[in-house]
Amino acid sequence: MNTTDTQHQTRMQRKKEVVDARIAEAQEERGVLILLRGNGKGKSSSAFGTLARSLGHGQRGGVIQFVKGRRETGEYRFFRDHPQLDWHIMGHGFTWETQDRNKDIEAAQAAWATAEQMLQDENYHLLVFDEMSYMFKYGYLDTAPVVEALKKRPRHQSVIITGRTMAAELQDVADTISTVQDERHAFRQGVKAQPGIEY
Numbered sequence: 001m002n003t004t005d006t007q008h009q010t011r012m013q014r015k016k017e018v019v020d021a022r023i024a025e026a027q028e029e030r031g032v033l034i035l036l037r038g039n040g041k042g043k044s045s046s047a048f049g050t051l052a053r054s055l056g057h058g059q060r061g062g063v064i065q066f067v068k069g070r071r072e073t074g075e076y077r078f079f080r081d082h083p084q085l086d087w088h089i090m091g092h093g094f095t096w097e098t099q100d101r102n103k104d105i106e107a108a109q110a111a112w113a114t115a116e117q118m119l120q121d122e123n124y125h126l127l128v129f130d131e132m133s134y135m136f137k138y139g140y141l142d143t144a145p146v147v148e149a150l151k152k153r154p155r156h157q158s159v160i161i162t163g164r165t166m167a168a169e170l171q172d173v174a175d176t177i178s179t180v181q182d183e184r185h186a187f188r189q190g191v192k193a194q195p196g197i198e199y
Helices: 003-025 043-056 074-079 101-119 133-137 143-152 168-173
Strands: 033-037 061-065 085-089 126-130 158-162 176-179
Touching (some): 043 074, 043 126, 061 101, 074 085
Parallel strands (some): 033 158, 033 176, 061 085, 061 126, 126 158
């Protein structure tokens, strides 16, 4: 074995020891609260990828889309007939399209009523509250009852919340927070939103 190979093997052995130690320390088993935020593209896509992973393990899932509502998305078409998944499209569309605050608040509250029930149901392993963060940003929902329900959910249940901004109260109780950054987007270069990519 030459010097380069020996050095590589030594580095990888050290790395393995660090990783193994961290794995040994992480012994708690429970659901987690994941926040996917930021201006970049891919937050909902990440959530639905995790949902696919969960369903692949035979777990039960639930989705509530708080904003999307004007057209059937590709993910909805793909997942809608899955026997282990309940999918609710509660929004009326983007706020700049509805231009009706009262209607948006009513839709948000109806969506939250459904979400609250799901958070009390131990049959669900993973819940995705897509674009829920906007409900707090626009003042359609209060954070306090949401945080309380998240804290009281079944111990094994995981929840993913997506949206550009996240209320500080949600960040305080989150287990994992990932930020998707926007460095470039085809739309700003004049490329039309297209099925299979944006929806």
